[in-house]
Amino acid sequence: MSWNAKQKLLFLEGKDSDYFQSYSRLETHMNMLRDSVRMEAFRDAIVQNRGLFQDKIVLDVGCGTGILSLFAAEAGASKVIAVECTDIADLAEEIIRDNQKEDVVKVVKGLVEQVELPDGIEKVDIIVSEWMGNALYMEAMINSVLFARDKWLTRGGRILPSTGNLWLMGAYDPHRRTNLNFWCNVEGIDMGCVKKPFSQEPLVECVPIQQLLTDECFIHSTNLAVARNQPVQFQSNFQLKVMRTGIINMLVLYFDVLFPSGKSNKSVTLSTSPHSPWTHWEQTVLHLDEPLYVRIRDRVRGELAMTPTGQDGRGMNFDLHLSFRGERTRVESFKSFCSSS
Numbered sequence: 153m154s155w156n157a158k159q160k161l162l163f164l165e166g167k168d169s170d171y172f173q174s175y176s177r178l179e180t181h182m183n184m185l186r187d188s189v190r191m192e193a194f195r196d197a198i199v200q201n202r203g204l205f206q207d208k209i210v211l212d213v214g215c216g217t218g219i220l221s222l223f224a225a226e227a228g229a230s231k232v233i234a235v236e237c238t239d240i241a242d243l244a245e246e247i248i249r250d251n252q253k254e255d256v257v258k259v260v261k262g263l264v265e266q267v268e269l270p271d272g273i274e275k276v277d278i279i280v281s282e283w284m285g286n287a288l289y290m291e292a293m294i295n296s297v298l299f300a301r302d303k304w305l306t307r308g309g310r311i312l313p314s315t316g317n318l319w320l321m322g323a324y325d326p327h328r329r330t331n332l333n334f335w336c337n338v339e340g341i342d343m344g345c346v347k348k349p350f351s352q353e354p355l356v357e358c359v360p361i362q363q364l365l366t367d368e369c370f371i372h373s374t375n376l377a378v379a380r381n382q383p384v385q386f387q388s389n390f391q392l393k394v395m396r397t398g399i400i401n402m403l404v405l406y407f408d409v410l411f412p413s414g415k416s417n418k419s420v421t422l423s424t425s426p427h428s429p430w431t432h433w434e435q436t437v438l439h440l441d442e443p444l445y446v447r448i449r450d451r452v453r454g455e456l457a458m459t460p461t462g463q464d465g466r467g468m469n470f471d472l473h474l475s476f477r478g479e480r481t482r483v484e485s486f487k488s489f490c491s492s493s
C-alpha cells in the first residue's frame with residue numbers, strides 16, 4: 153500500500169485523530185500565528201514575491217486559518233485553493249470572507265489526499281504549505297505536499313518552501329542530572345523507573361547558544377521539487393568539530409527551509425538554529441547516556457538514522473551511533489530515541 157493510501161486509511165479509521173485533533177485547537181494555530189519568525193519568512197517569501205504569484209493558481213496544502221492563502225491573494229494570485237481537513241476550515245472560510253477575498257480564495261474542506269479541485273481547475277502553478285514538524289520530518293506532513301505536487305502541480309510549477317535541511321550540533325545541558333533525578337522523588341514517590349524511557353525521548357527545548365560546543369553538521373536535505381513521495385528515512389554520517397572545551401551531553405537537531413527567489417525579491421530562509429531568533433519549533437534534543445569530555449578541535453563522529461514510527465507513521469525513531477576518542481573519554485555507543493508526532 154502506498155504511503156498516502158495508508159495515511160488516508162488511518163484517517164478514515166480515526167487512527168490519525170490525535171494528530172488532527174491538535175490542529176483542531178485554535179490555541180495550536182495561535183501559537184503558529186504568533187511565531188513572528190515563521191510569519192515573517194512566509195510573508196516575505198509570498199507577499200514580496202509578486203513576480204511569482206501574479207495571476208497564478210495557487211494550492212495551499214493544510215491552510216489552517218487561511219493565512220498563507222491570504223498572503224498569496226495579496227501577492228496577486230488569480231485563484232487560491234485552500235485545503236484543510238479539520239473544522240478550522242469553516243473558520244478559514246469566514247476569515248477569508250471577512251477580509252473580502254472570497255472571490256480569489258476557495259476553501260476546500262477535506263484531506264488533500266481525498267479532495268477534488270474546484271470545477272474548472274485541473275492544475276496549479278504554485279503550492280504553498282507549512283508542513284514542517286520538529287526535527288523537520290516529524291508529523292510526516294511533507295508526504296501530503298508531495299502527493300499534491302504529483303497530482304496537481306503543473307510542469308515547471310513552484311513549491312514554497314522548496315527545500316528543507318536538517319542540521320546537528322553538540323551541546324551541554326547543565327540541568328540534565330537534576331531533570332533525571334527529579335523522577336527519583338516526586339512528592340515522596342519513587343518514579344525512578346521512568347528515568348530510562350525518559351532519557352530515550354527526544355525533547356523539544358530552546359538551547360541557549362552559550363551551551364553549544366561544536367560547529368553544525370549537515371544531516372539531510374529534501375528538495376520538494378524532486379523528492380519521491382515515500383516515508384522519509386535515511387542514515388547519515390556526521391562529524392562535529394569541537395569549538396569549545398567542555399562536556400557534550402546532548403546532540404541538538406534543527407532545520408531550515410529555503411524559499412525560492414522571484415524576479416522582485418531575494419530568497420528567504422526560515423531557520424530554527426539556536427543562533428537564530430526563537431521559533432515555536434525550538435530545537436530537538438537527543439540526550440547522551442555518557443557525557444563526552446571534549447577539548448577544542450576534537451572531533452565527534454557518528455551516524456544518525458531516522459525512520460518513521462508510531463501507528464500513524466507521524467513520529468520518528470532516531471538511531472544514534474557515536475564514536476569519540478578524547479583525552480579523558482573514549483566512547484563507542486549506540487542509543488535509540490523514539491518520539492510520537
Ligand SMILES: C[S@@+](CC[C@H](N)C(=O)[O-])C[C@H]1O[C@@H](n2cnc3c(N)ncnc32)[C@H](O)[C@@H]1O
Binds near residue numbers: 215217218284296
Ligand atoms: C502546521 S499547520 C499550518 C497551518 C497554516 N497553513 C499556517 O501556516 O498557519 C498544518 C495544517 O495542515 C492541516 N493538514 C495536515 N495534513 C493535511 C492533509 N493531509 N490534508 C488537509 N489538511 C492537512 C492541519 O490540520 C493543519 O491545520
